[in-house]
Amino acid sequence: MRTRVPSRDLLPRVLRGEVPAVARLLSRVEAADPECRETLGEVYARAGGAHVVGITGVPGSGKSTLVSALARRLRQAGHKVGIIAVDPSSPFSGGSIMGDRIRMQDLANDEGIYIRSMATRGALGGMARATLDSVDVLDVAGFHHVLVETVGVGQDEVEIVNASHTTVVVSAPGLGDEIQAIKAGILEIADVHVVSKADRPDASRTVADLRQMLALGMVGQEKDRTRWHPPVVATSALTGQGLDELLAALEERRRLFAGSEEGRRRLRRIAEYRMLKTAEEILRRRFHEGSAGRTSELLERLLQRTISPHAAGEQLLARISGEG
Amino acid sequence: MRTRVPSRDLLPRVLRGEVPAVARLLSRVEAADPECRETLGEVYARAGGAHVVGITGVPGSGKSTLVSALARRLRQAGHKVGIIAVDPSSPFSGGSIMGDRIRMQDLANDEGIYIRSMATRGALGGMARATLDSVDVLDVAGFHHVLVETVGVGQDEVEIVNASHTTVVVSAPGLGDEIQAIKAGILEIADVHVVSKADRPDASRTVADLRQMLALGMVGQEKDRTRWHPPVVATSALTGQGLDELLAALEERRRLFAGSEEGRRRLRRIAEYRMLKTAEEILRRRFHEGSAGRTSELLERLLQRTISPHAAGEQLLARISGEG
Numbered sequence: 001m002r003t004r005v006p007s008r009d010l011l012p013r014v015l016r017g018e019v020p021a022v023a024r025l026l027s028r029v030e031a032a033d034p035e036c037r038e039t040l041g042e043v044y045a046r047a048g049g050a051h052v053v054g055i056t057g058v059p060g061s062g063k064s065t066l067v068s069a070l071a072r073r074l075r076q077a078g079h080k081v082g083i084i085a086v087d088p089s090s091p092f093s094g095g096s097i098m099g100d101r102i103r104m105q106d107l108a109n110d111e112g113i114y115i116r117s118m119a120t121r122g123a124l125g126g127m128a129r130a131t132l133d134s135v136d137v138l139d140v141a142g143f144h145h146v147l148v149e150t151v152g153v154g155q156d157e158v159e160i161v162n163a164s165h166t167t168v169v170v171s172a173p174g175l176g177d178e179i180q181a182i183k184a185g186i187l188e189i190a191d192v193h194v195v196s197k198a199d200r201p202d203a204s205r206t207v208a209d210l211r212q213m214l215a216l217g218m219v220g221q222e223k224d225r226t227r228w229h230p231p232v233v234a235t236s237a238l239t240g241q242g243l244d245e246l247l248a249a250l251e252e253r254r255r256l257f258a259g260s261e262e263g264r265r266r267l268r269r270i271a272e273y274r275m276l277k278t279a280e281e282i283l284r285r286r287f288h289e290g291s292a293g294r295t296s297e298l299l300e301r302l303l304q305r306t307i308s309p310h311a312a313g314e315q316l317l318a319r320i321s322g323e324g
Numbered sequence: 325m326r327t328r329v330p331s332r333d334l335l336p337r338v339l340r341g342e343v344p345a346v347a348r349l350l351s352r353v354e355a356a357d358p359e360c361r362e363t364l365g366e367v368y369a370r371a372g373g374a375h376v377v378g379i380t381g382v383p384g385s386g387k388s389t390l391v392s393a394l395a396r397r398l399r400q401a402g403h404k405v406g407i408i409a410v411d412p413s414s415p416f417s418g419g420s421i422m423g424d425r426i427r428m429q430d431l432a433n434d435e436g437i438y439i440r441s442m443a444t445r446g447a448l449g450g451m452a453r454a455t456l457d458s459v460d461v462l463d464v465a466g467f468h469h470v471l472v473e474t475v476g477v478g479q480d481e482v483e484i485v486n487a488s489h490t491t492v493v494v495s496a497p498g499l500g501d502e503i504q505a506i507k508a509g510i511l512e513i514a515d516v517h518v519v520s521k522a523d524r525p526d527a528s529r530t531v532a533d534l535r536q537m538l539a540l541g542m543v544g545q546e547k548d549r550t551r552w553h554p555p556v557v558a559t560s561a562l563t564g565q566g567l568d569e570l571l572a573a574l575e576e577r578r579r580l581f582a583g584s585e586e587g588r589r590r591l592r593r594i595a596e597y598r599m600l601k602t603a604e605e606i607l608r609r610r611f612h613e614g615s616a617g618r619t620s621e622l623l624e625r626l627l628q629r630t631i632s633p634h635a636a637g638e639q640l641l642a643r644i645s646g647e648g
Contacts, residue, residue, distance in 0.1 A: 320645070
């Protein structure tokens with residue numbers, strides 16, 4: 001058995017951008033290993049340099065292809081790119097589409113690109129905490145851009161992608177009605193709209209629809225936004241169309257965080273979300289660790305219907321939070 | 325303006341099964357109105373009679389059609405049926421598929437069927453709590469079966485549907501690779517597998533695949549299950565095939581809860597989940613209500629990176645949980 005290197009000894013290597021050390025620390029982040037907690041505190045203290053781009057879209061929207069194309073384009077521009085895929089349908093996290101897997105292989109051979117997939121279940125629902133900690137690790141390891149990809153369905157998944165500096169929502173022309181209906185719920189969070197598959201003739205219709213929705217104020221009214229107006233960018237991974245325009249939009253977003261009130265509001269919202277998600281995960285962990293003891297009496301009363309779920313939840317919170 | 329009836333005065337009408345009173349109480353449940361909390365406690369004390377069936381499947385799996393067909397079949401068998409759709413793609417919650425909307429209209433004209441759609445976002449993430457409270461309201465209003473429908477993508481959505489007595493996972497023949505990949509994650513939670521669109525020639529292949537996965541122990545090994553072996557039922561809303569078989573499986577499940585150890589384990593797991601989700605929602609509410617005050621100092625330190633997210637989360641939990 002390999003000797004276990006303490007996380008604090010991994011840190012200097014992570015800061016030098018050594019990929020094996022990054023990979024080992026990320027495994028501990030994902031497993032919610034308490035041993036790495038202090039190190040993550042030091043990571044957090046040093047983080048904040050990377051531009052974090054959340055990318056989402058419904059299944060079939062072409063978001064994984066966009067992530068690949070964008071990563072390659074960012075590399076050409078001289079940036080190091082980290083990718084975190086929190087998406088069961090993503091080729092990065094074990095999806096089944098051969099073409100995308102091959103594209104991923106391409107990326108994986110480039111030392112300036114690091115790809116990590118996150119399990120979407122388990123870890124006591126600590127997906128948000130694990131993703132945000134992982135972003136920090138890639139950040140301090142010198143990745144200029146960190147792309148966080150999730151499928152745009154599911155409350156947690158949408159929240160996670162929105163806990164980024166810039167949220168990109170990918171729409172594709174010609175998806176089925178049921179799929180499009182799901183999408184409606186995520187248009188609001190877009191800082192940048194991408195219409196993928198722009199080489200298709202029906203893409204211009206999708207672009208026009210989105211622009212009209214924006215013009216009519218049907219989307220894009222998120223309260224954080226005062227200066228920023230979400231652009232609609234049509235891209236094609238096939239022809240390369242739109243990728244420069246997307247890069248320019250991301251660069252403009254980065255400037256927004258250099259000192260504007262809107263940027264500060266966004267950072268505050270992300271920090272609030274992070275603090276709350278961490279508190280929730282601590283609550284869950286203590287509940288599962290302690291459920292044999294003090295909480296089992298509450299559970300019995302709940303099963304016998306002699307206490308209401310709300311009262312049980314309140315008492316659980318009170319009992320569990322005093323612990324160290 | 326209509327005078328606001330106190331929730332406690334709605335309760336006797338709810339217990340008599342009066343639909344307008346049910347609808348008003350459910351609106352308060354969804355809005356997390358504190359005024360109805362005490363009444364919900366009384367509702368919970370009386371609940372437990374209904375068989376709660378969670379139904380999920382990926383977009384395009386035909387789960388909404390199955391819900392319609394199942395509801396109609398249960399009505400023919402003399403049962404009252406409540407439906408809660410927590411699914412942005414569901415016709416019950418505002419999806420866009422005209423055919424399903426018409427089917428829904430059919431159902432809506434039957435007084436023995438009550439349909440309610442839940443918003444999947446907002447309410448501070450209290451979707452699980454709101455769904456479970458809503459199930460109780462329908463339960464005490466005399467609905468023998470409550471069907472809870474969610475899209476089978478997203479951690480929260482899958483958890484909610486699994487917080488039922490019987491979880492039905494709907495698979496359809498011939499869906500695309502990307503969609504099927506998402507599905508893989510939800511097969512494990514199925515107490516009953518339904519293969520929809522059994523009138524299609526490729527359905528038998530999907531049935532055979534599922535049976536093989538079950539036989540090989542690739543799915544169905546959930547630790548709660550000792551006596552129950554998840555059946556695979558092929559249904560067609562078109563021909564009515566398989567609906568009787570599905571009804572028989574649900575009836576058998578109901579018997580499982582009449583006294584078996586396996587049934588008790590399931591009820592305990594649901595109660596644990598409910599207690600924890602309620603505690604989480606209380607935590608979130610207090611955080612948002614109090615964020616101007618005691619928690620803002622924590623937030624400032626987090627933004628300045630002088631405290632780690634984990635330490636901030638711990639302190640948040642400690643500060644917030646002492647409140648009444």
